[in-house]
Amino acid sequence: MTAIRNSLLALIVLSALGMQSANADLIYDEAVAGDLSDDNLAPSLIPLVEGSTIVTGSTTASPLDRDIFTFTVPTGQELVAVILQAYIAGDDQSFFAVAEGATIASLLNPAALLGNALIGATPGAMQGDDVLDDLGALTFPGSTGFSGPLGPGTYTFWIQETTVGIREYALDFQTRSSEVPLPSTVLLLLTACALLRRKTR
Ligand SMILES: [Ca+2]
Ligand SMILES: [Ca+2]
Structure with missing residues (x-):
């Protein structure tokens, strides 16, 4: 019975840890980790x-x-x-784009891009706004375009200021599970707790 109880306790702890890690933030800061790649054929890899x-x-x-x-x-x-979490640029904006795959085949051909936008100065694409929809809606024609979330796969993002001055930015890429809803995890924990109570009586 002790072995069963230990297994159930381990299950509960692991499930709780899994829930915690699902909510953890990861930050890539250029000031700490170094400048992000300028090379469209060798982008920086972000976990x-x-x-x-x-x-x-x-x-x-x-x-x-x-x-x-x-x-x-x-x-x-x-x-x-x-989310364009922070953008320090006065009233200017920056070019932002996404391509499918681990590289961007060309920086000159919009057909190489899945989406593109100018972000930072227009309603809906300013600091605090979600700019994923702007990428899909395309500021410049010729890219593929998309709507809604981006599913499993590798994507390459490109942000660039094209006029004078420095643009400081923070982008929050938000992902969520599309397969295991939280209620299932809660149900698992409740079942484990009920079994544990029954076994310890
Ligand atoms: Ca940089
Ligand atoms: Ca760079």
Whole structure:
């Protein structure tokens, strides 16, 4: 009976830890981890966590500093929002784009992009707004376009200031599980607790 009780306790602890990690934030800060790649064929690799993955950095047109990074949305998850958490730029805006895959084949051909937008200055794409829908709606024609969340797969993002000055940004990439709803986890915990109570009587 002790073995069963220990197993159930381990199950409860592991489930609780799993719930905690699902809510943890991950932050990639250029000030700590270094400038994000300028190379569309060799983007920086960002580890993605379920919940919030925050990428913060800066971009300038001169000297040129474009920031290009890639991550994979795992099976069973989806990217539901990209919040422009911070944007310090006065009244200007920056170019933001996404491509499918671990590279962007061309920075000159919009057909290489899944989505593109100018973010930071127009209603709905300002600080505090979700800009994922703006990417899908396309500021510049010629890219694929999309609507709704982005499903499992590898994506490469590109943010770049194209006029004078430095643009400081923080983007919150929000993912959630598309397969295991929270009530199932709660149900598992309740079942484990009920079994434990019965076994210890
Ligand atoms: Ca940068
Ligand atoms: Ca860069």
